[in-house]
Amino acid sequence: MLPIRVRQAPNFVSALIRRARLLQQPAQPQRRFHLCYFSCYSYFAYLYCAIDSVARHVKQPCTVYLFNDQEQPLSDEQIERLRERMPDLKVFLWPKSMGWGAAQIQTIWQAYGLAAEQAADDDIIARVDSDVFFFNDRIFQVAQRSEADVIGDGHFVGFEYSQGGCYFLKASAVRRINAWLARRDMDEALAGAAIKVEDVAMHHFARSVGLDILLTWFMMFPDELRNAGGLTAWQRYKFSCLHFVMKNKRGMLDAYLDQVLAPAERGAFLAAAGLPAPAA
Numbered sequence: 001m002l003p004i005r006v007r008q009a010p011n012f013v014s015a016l017i018r019r020a021r022l023l024q025q026p027a028q029p030q031r032r033f034h035l036c037y038f039s040c041y042s043y044f045a046y047l048y049c050a051i052d053s054v055a056r057h058v059k060q061p062c063t064v065y066l067f068n069d070q071e072q073p074l075s076d077e078q079i080e081r082l083r084e085r086m087p088d089l090k091v092f093l094w095p096k097s098m099g100w101g102a103a104q105i106q107t108i109w110q111a112y113g114l115a116a117e118q119a120a121d122d123d124i125i126a127r128v129d130s131d132v133f134f135f136n137d138r139i140f141q142v143a144q145r146s147e148a149d150v151i152g153d154g155h156f157v158g159f160e161y162s163q164g165g166c167y168f169l170k171a172s173a174v175r176r177i178n179a180w181l182a183r184r185d186m187d188e189a190l191a192g193a194a195i196k197v198e199d200v201a202m203h204h205f206a207r208s209v210g211l212d213i214l215l216t217w218f219m220m221f222p223d224e225l226r227n228a229g230g231l232t233a234w235q236r237y238k239f240s241c242l243h244f245v246m247k248n249k250r251g252m253l254d255a256y257l258d259q260v261l262a263p264a265e266r267g268a269f270l271a272a273a274g275l276p277a278p279a280a
Contacts, residue, residue: 011159015216023138025145032123033062033140034115034171038097038108039130040069044078046130046249048273049256051086053133053241056260060140067094067111081274102186105201109181112174119171126168127202131244132219133256135231139168139218139240146214149173150206152199154215162206164199165243166219169206177205219243222251231259254278 035054039047047066054064064086068074070093074082083089092114095107108127115125124143143151149170152162169177181189190196193204206213220239228235231242242259244252257266257278270277 040072121172148214149211153219161203
């Protein structure tokens with residue numbers, strides 16, 4: 001069998017060419033991003049890294065929505081620390097929406113609908129997980145120029161669907177999918193999805209209503225970070241964010257401190273977040 005890098009080379013080269021062409025086009029500055037986070041008390045350290053990365057790197061106009069797990073909600077102190085970093089943060093106490101099963105997928109799409117209520121059709125509704133941090137805004141630049149209804153990363157799943165962690169939908173696409181969902185039971189809507197999980201479901205819904213889907217490369221994974229020996233210039237060119245999709249997420253905080261923040265910034269960052277310094 002050919003090595004995965006060789007098998008993925010055609011998709012990678014095609015994605016780079018498409019991205020370069022899109023970035024040559026004029027931006028649509030009126031396009032606003034509406035970033036949706038679903039999080040809880042125990043994920044605060046990772047969420048703080050995620051929100052801090054948006055504040056540092058995303059220059060496009062954006063509104064950040066936090067859907068706070070009502071079973072294990074973030075504390076008032078945690079939310080206040082997040083608001084010190086993102087003053088306009090909008091917080092909603094929300095049913096658990098981690099992404100498994102029909103009930104949680106339904107609450108996720110209700111959240112996307114809420115974020116889209118005041119959005120123009122060309123605005124972007126983005127899902128960003130608590131364990132995703134950005135180190136540049138290139139994917140936002142692409143989304144600001146693309147006419148695709150959905151933009152996702154497919155390289156880690158063989159380009160079969162938009163990998164969870166981070167993806168972008170036009171507000172008009174959210175409205176079309178929610179209108180389609182309103183006409184059927186969620187279990188019926190999920191019948192054609194390979195598994196009942198949020199990212200596979202989103203891709204299935206988008207295909208079901210005939211949306212234009214762009215699968216590309218922008219999201220790095222821990223194995224890729226380890227194999228590369230860190231966020232090298234080449235990795236920063238290839239990717240825009242790191243999805244720390246591991247059960248033990250402590251490494252995400254370490255990676256953020258080590259790979260994103262300058263040494264002189266780390267103490268102030270930990271103090272602002274109310275987090276202890278990592279063990280030596």
